[in-house]
Amino acid sequence: xxxxxxxxxxxxxxxxxxxxxxxxxxxxxxxxxxxxxxxxxxxxxxxxxxxxxxxxxxxxxxxxxxxxxxxxxxxxxxxxxxxxxxxxxxxxxxxxxxxxxxxxxxxxxxxxxx
Amino acid sequence: xxxxxxxxxxxxxxxxxxxxxxxxxxxxxxxxxxxxxxxxxxxxxxxxxxxxxxxxxxxxxxxxxxxxxxxxxxxxxxxxxxxxxxxxxxxxxxxxxxxxxxxxxxxxxx
Numbered sequence: 513x514x515x516x517x518x519x520x521x522x523x524x525x526x527x528x529x530x531x532x533x534x535x536x537x538x539x540x541x542x543x544x545x546x547x548x549x550x551x552x553x554x555x556x557x558x559x560x561x562x563x564x565x566x567x568x569x570x571x572x573x574x575x576x577x578x579x580x581x582x583x584x585x586x587x588x589x590x591x592x593x594x595x596x597x598x599x600x601x602x603x604x605x606x607x608x609x610x611x612x613x614x615x616x617x618x619x620x621x622x623x624x625x626x
Numbered sequence: 627x628x629x630x631x632x633x634x635x636x637x638x639x640x641x642x643x644x645x646x647x648x649x650x651x652x653x654x655x656x657x658x659x660x661x662x663x664x665x666x667x668x669x670x671x672x673x674x675x676x677x678x679x680x681x682x683x684x685x686x687x688x689x690x691x692x693x694x695x696x697x698x699x700x701x702x703x704x705x706x707x708x709x710x711x712x713x714x715x716x717x718x719x720x721x722x723x724x725x726x727x728x729x730x731x732x733x734x735x736x
Contacts, residue, residue, distance in 0.1 A: 521666070549727075555714065557669075557727040603668060613659070613684065614725060616668030 514539045516606050518617035525594050526625050533589045533620045535604030541565075546580065546587045547605040547614065557603065563587065564609075594624045629653065630728035632717050637733045639704075639711075647702045647731045649717035658700035659725060662686060663714040672715075675700055704733065711735045 515538040525531045537546065548560040561571065563580050571578045575592045591598055601621050605614040630651045639645045651658065657676050661669035671684030675694040689708025694700055700719075704711045712735050718725040 516668070518668075555716075555730040555732075557716065557718075559724065559726070562724060605668075613671050613674060614669070616661075616670075618666065618668045 514541075514606050514608070514615040516604050516615055516617035518602075518604055518620050520620045521618070522621045522623070524623045524625060527596060528593050530590060530592050531594050531622065531624075533591075533602050533604075533622065535587045535589065535617060537585050537587065537604070537606050539606060539608070541608040543609040545607045545609060547607070548578065548587075548589050549603045549605060551601040551603060551619070553600070560589075591622075594622075596624050596626050598622060599624045630717060630719055630726055632715075632728035632731050635729065635731060637731055639733070639735050641735055642706045644706060645704050645711075645733065647704070647715055647717075647733070649700045649702065649728060650698055651700075651717075651719040651726075652698060653719055653721075653726065654697070655719035655721050655726075656697070657720040658694070659718040659720065660684075660690075660692065660700070660702045661716045661718065663716060663730075669716060672702065 517536045544565045546563045549557040551557050568580050577590045579588045601619045603619045604617040607614050633648045659674040660672040663669050670686050672690050673692045675681035678697050681692050681694050691703045714730050714732050716730045717728045
């Protein structure tokens with residue numbers, strides 16, 4: 513069975529602060545994919561990143577960065593210099609490479625205050 | 627424009643009535659999915675289809691039905707057997723292991 517845990521239900525920060533969203537996962541698969549999605553108030557999920565379990569390199573994309581640590585089964589997401597437009601619910605998800613179904617965490621509501 | 631279209635955005639139904647949610651994609655994806663989202667919870671898989679005329683139950687299929695007669699379309703019917711149908715429903719299509727989501731349908735049963 514697979515499980516994704518996002519222990520932070522809600523986070524509030526002031527604009528320009530850095531913020532890290534935590535994600536811990538459980539899986540018996542040796543190969544898998546990890547994802548982060550953003551859900552703005554409009555409701556649709558916006559794809560942010562996919563990481564293969566073989567690739568433990570950290571990734572940076574503009575103000576976004578991701579830290580994948582297989583040893584602790586974590587895939588944390590950091591937003592640097594947060595902006596009001598970053599306010600959304602962020603979901604971490606897991607998929608075995610043999611299948612396409614995603615298992616989602618419960619999400620973290622991020623509020624960035626001006 | 628390419629993408630996934632869900633309609634309607636908001637839907638109200640009386641308890642005991644069946645209701646069908648529409649999902650259309652023009653991305654030429656083989657795989658399509660239906661997820662349910664409840665407040666404060668993540669998305670849970672209802673049904674998925676890897677190919678036309680074939681579909682599989684997800685984690686919470688009870689009270690739901692689907693069909694996949696065309697590659698572009700994957701409608702979801704919420705039947706009267708679904709005990710708590712009020713929720714936000716998201717449709718997705720995928721290639722590889724990446725899923726693209728529609729804007730969702732918010733169903734309220736009164």
